[in-house]
Amino acid sequence: MSDDSDPREELRARIRPDEPVPGDALVALRGGPDTRSLISSHARRMNRLFVLDGSPVWGISVFVALDPTGPASAESILRRRLLSYELVYLPTVGGLRAAGFDLLPTFGRPHFTVLMSGLELAPALFDALGELQENPYPVREGGPPA
Amino acid sequence: MRIDIAADLNTEDETGFVWTFLDEATDPSMIRSGEVVVAGSELTPAVCEVVDLVEKPVGTIVHLRILPGSVEQYRNLVHRIGA
Numbered sequence: 001m002s003d004d005s006d007p008r009e010e011l012r013a014r015i016r017p018d019e020p021v022p023g024d025a026l027v028a029l030r031g032g033p034d035t036r037s038l039i040s041s042h043a044r045r046m047n048r049l050f051v052l053d054g055s056p057v058w059g060i061s062v063f064v065a066l067d068p069t070g071p072a073s074a075e076s077i078l079r080r081r082l083l084s085y086e087l088v089y090l091p092t093v094g095g096l097r098a099a100g101f102d103l104l105p106t107f108g109r110p111h112f113t114v115l116m117s118g119l120e121l122a123p124a125l126f127d128a129l130g131e132l133q134e135n136p137y138p139v140r141e142g143g144p145p146a
Numbered sequence: 147m148r149i150d151i152a153a154d155l156n157t158e159d160e161t162g163f164v165w166t167f168l169d170e171a172t173d174p175s176m177i178r179s180g181e182v183v184v185a186g187s188e189l190t191p192a193v194c195e196v197v198d199l200v201e202k203p204v205g206t207i208v209h210l211r212i213l214p215g216s217v218e219q220y221r222n223l224v225h226r227i228g229a
Contacts, residue, residue, distance in 0.1 A: 007203030014160060030156050033189050042154040045167065048204055061157035084155055084192035084212050107160050 011050040011057055011106065011113070019105035024094025028062040028103070028112065029077050031085030032132050039122040046113070052104075059113040060125065064093060064103070072110035079137045089129040099128035147191055147217065148172065150183035153210060155192055161209055163197050168206035177208055184217060185210050191217050 043058040050057055063081055065074035082088055093103060096114060100121070106113045116125055150173070153166035166185070171177045177196055185194040193216075197209040 009202075031190060035189070038154075038187055038189070041152070042157065045154065045170075046157075048167070049202065049207070061154060063156070081158075082156070083214065084186070084216070085190060107158055108162055111158055 006051060006054070008049060008051045010054070011052045011104070014050075014106045016105040016107075016109060019109065022064050022066065022093045022103065022105075022112070024092060024097065026093045027065045027074060027090050028093055028096060028114070029065060029074060029082060030060070030062045030089045030091075030129060031082040031135075032087050032089050032129070034089070034126060034129065036123045036126045039126050040119050043116055043119060043122060052115075058116040058119060058121075059104075060116075062103070062112050062114055064110050064112050066110045075137070077110065078135050082135060083137075086135055087132040088135050089131075090133055091128060091130045095130070096128055099124060101125055101128060147184070147188060149186060149188060149191055151177060151185045151208060151210075152187060153185045153194075153208075155186045155190060155194075155210075155212060159207075159209075161197075163209040163211055164194070165207050165209055168199060168208050171208070182213070183210075193217055193220050 042060045047056055047058045063077045066072040102115045103112045151166060151171040153164055155164055159165045168174050168177055179196055179198050181196045183194055184191050186192050193213045194210040195213055197211050200207040
């Protein structure tokens with residue numbers, strides 16, 4: 001456990017309290033490519049800034065396609081939040097859970113943090129992201145819609 | 147390609163902007179509000195605007211806004227106008 005002198009911030013305070021648990025069939029979107037090393041670097045960055053319930057936390061960010069239309073839809077996430085990525089990972093929430101990774105609804109909707117119990121799980125999380133797929137709305141075609 | 151500052155461009159905080167640590171910049175002195183930089187990783191670079199810098203006990207956080215267009219498009223623009 002972390003003590004009161006831990007300068008890191010509490011991630012629990014950034015969780016959206018009213019967000020329903022996302023269904024297994026929903027898709028989590030993340031721009032890539034990643035590597036096992038990059039996953040570790042990103043998780044280490046989160047660990048440097050945050051704790052979860054006072055304990056060390058590691059994780060990476062994804063956006064979950066929570067709605068069929070609107071800002072939390074897959075199309076909007078690909079066009080706007082992932083505008084700089086030509087390639088993306090599209091694992092299902094259920095696939096990430098099956099691999100042992102829980103998701104927390106953190107910060108603004110539809111952002112989630114995929115939790116890792118330690119950096120040694122970075123290779124497993126990298127594998128759970130699956131194959132890279134083409135972003136159908138690449139920035140080279142004009143970027144986000146007006 | 148050299149990255150000005152390492153970041154995960156997927157991540158965001160309560161501001162809605164990408165965040166990373168200032169000490170992950172190649173040259174922290176050039177990371178100033180309003181500056182245009184290349185952020186991300188060598189595999190996933192993107193042109194970003196530095197929104198602000200926020201002092202935290204664990205280090206200085208840099209917020210970044212991802213700008214439309216690829217690094218290649220910006221390079222082509224500079225080449226085209228002869229700058």
